[in-house]
Amino acid sequence: MKPATAILLGAGDRGAIYAxxxxxxxxxxxxxxxxxxxxxxxxxxxxxxxxxxxNTFESWEELLARPRMAxxxxxxxxxxxxxxxxxxxxxxxxxxxxxxxxxxxxxDCRSIVGAAEASGRALCVCxxxxxxALFRTVKEIFDAGTIGRVLSICHAENVAYYHMAHSYxxxxxxxxxxxxxxxxxxxxxxxxxxxxxxxxxxxxxxxAGGLHHFTAANAPRRAPGRCTDGCPAADECLYEAVAxxxxxxPLKKALAMMNAGAISVAAKMLLGAPGxxxxxxxxxxxxxxxxxxxxxxxxxxxxxxxxRALREGPYGRCVYRCDNDQMDHQETMIEFENGVTAVxxxxxxxxxxxxxxxxxxxAGTLRASFGAGxxxxxxxxxxxxVNRYKVKTDLLGHSEGDEGIMENFVAVLTGGCSLTxxxxxxxxxxxxxxxxxxxxxxxxxxx
Numbered sequence: 001m002k003p004a005t006a007i008l009l010g011a012g013d014r015g016a017i018y019a020x021x022x023x024x025x026x027x028x029x030x031x032x033x034x035x036x037x038x039x040x041x042x043x044x045x046x047x048x049x050x051x052x053x054x055n056t057f058e059s060w061e062e063l064l065a066r067p068r069m070a071x072x073x074x075x076x077x078x079x080x081x082x083x084x085x086x087x088x089x090x091x092x093x094x095x096x097x098x099x100x101x102x103x104x105x106x107x108d109c110r111s112i113v114g115a116a117e118a119s120g121r122a123l124c125v126c127x128x129x130x131x132x133a134l135f136r137t138v139k140e141i142f143d144a145g146t147i148g149r150v151l152s153i154c155h156a157e158n159v160a161y162y163h164m165a166h167s168y169x170x171x172x173x174x175x176x177x178x179x180x181x182x183x184x185x186x187x188x189x190x191x192x193x194x195x196x197x198x199x200x201x202x203x204x205x206x207x208a209g210g211l212h213h214f215t216a217a218n219a220p221r222r223a224p225g226r227c228t229d230g231c232p233a234a235d236e237c238l239y240e241a242v243a244x245x246x247x248x249x250p251l252k253k254a255l256a257m258m259n260a261g262a263i264s265v266a267a268k269m270l271l272g273a274p275g276x277x278x279x280x281x282x283x284x285x286x287x288x289x290x291x292x293x294x295x296x297x298x299x300x301x302x303x304x305x306x307x308r309a310l311r312e313g314p315y316g317r318c319v320y321r322c323d324n325d326q327m328d329h330q331e332t333m334i335e336f337e338n339g340v341t342a343v344x345x346x347x348x349x350x351x352x353x354x355x356x357x358x359x360x361x362x363a364g365t366l367r368a369s370f371g372a373g374x375x376x377x378x379x380x381x382x383x384x385x386v387n388r389y390k391v392k393t394d395l396l397g398h399s400e401g402d403e404g405i406m407e408n409f410v411a412v413l414t415g416g417c418s419l420t421x422x423x424x425x426x427x428x429x430x431x432x433x434x435x436x437x438x439x440x441x442x443x444x445x446x447x
Contacts, residue, residue: 072096093119147364159349191429202334228242329349
């Protein structure tokens with residue numbers, strides 16, 4: 001069978017991850033054109049996918065000015081640049097895979113959904129957690145009535161301290177007016193899960209939170225504006241930029257805390273005795289860190305390139321002296337029309353990157369964690385036995401979900417149906433906008 005085809009708009013971190021599906025499954029899926037403003041990324045992506053220069057473009061406008069040249073379009077531009085290319089691609093007849101969040105305003109989200117419904121094309125928003133084994137199993141347990149009638153859900157998005165600092169203090173999502181409120185930027189996944197589990201539209205939302213840690217009031221004494229300018233607190237600071245980006249210390253510490261076999265052992269060895277890398281060849285490539293988050297701050301991952309990025313770019317700044325305004329903690333309570341209530345906790349001060357979930361029903365309690373290997377168990381009322389389910393999650397990130405949503409998208413391109421509709425994906429965004437209003441205005445927002 002002829003492979004399905006797609007164009008790629010945005011060859012940055014997320015775009016590259018989705019497009020890489022074509023490299024693993026070239027018999028089923030191919031990328032045939034790319035739009036990317038950064039020349040090095042554009043050349044690299046074109047080389048990987050064997051795309052001729054005539055099908056590479058600096059802007060999405062240039063690519064979408066052409067007649068439709070593929071079955072689908074992967075849109076992974078910056079968050080503020082989703083609406084126009086999504087509406088245009090749908091109008092041209094492309095099925096669209098759209099990175100979350102859909103857009104940065106309720107009006108723009110609704111316009112994208114309207115374009116999808118008017119075109120008859122599929123809009124697959126990248127709520128990738130629906131495509132993971134753990135959360136699919138949770139949904140099956142929920143729907144089967146295993147824990148009885150469910151009325152209470154507690155879900156936490158525990159953002160690791162280093163992830164918070166990288167993305168929401170120093171990085172692209174540090175300012176809510178330039179990207180989106182963190183409840184949307186980080187938690188549209190989680191709100192989508194809550195809507196999916198509850199199986200009902202929301203009725204009301206209340207929310208409270210604030211920015212209390214990553215502020216100038218907490219800066220070490222005499223700390224300069226940039227870590228590379230010689231900070232007196234460099235040795236004890238959790239967020240020191242050279243340790244974070246050149247050596248990957250926070251990521252190595254996170255891996256060392258996990259029971260993940262050889263990779264945890266290697267991380268512990270490098271942290272405790274970095275000199276072992278001269279003796280054990282397999283450790284050498286990890287002395288300097290080239291993975292996320294370092295891979296997102298520069299295309300030049302040499303030592304000189306990383307240090308240059310820290311001296312000149314936003315990621316070398318002291319986390320207590322940035323221009324960030326995102327919440328570093330927020331609690332949101334949601335009441336659904338069917339009576340289910342849910343609490344979503346988001347905070348950026350976690351030791352480990354993980355989502356944790358507790359669902360209480362009339363017949364039992366479900367507990368789950370996503371990240372660091374994952375866990376899922378059900379404790380039925382009146383039983384002395386805990387039922388544990390064999391599910392695994394990534395140590396860090398959600399690559400399983402990324403693979404799953406690409407499987408779904410390729411199925412759509414070859415005549416199948418998407419597991420979620422555009423209008424279903426809209427619900428989580430409306431909940432996020434309502435939560436932000438509830439927090440800002442100190443009131444309950446009713447739908």
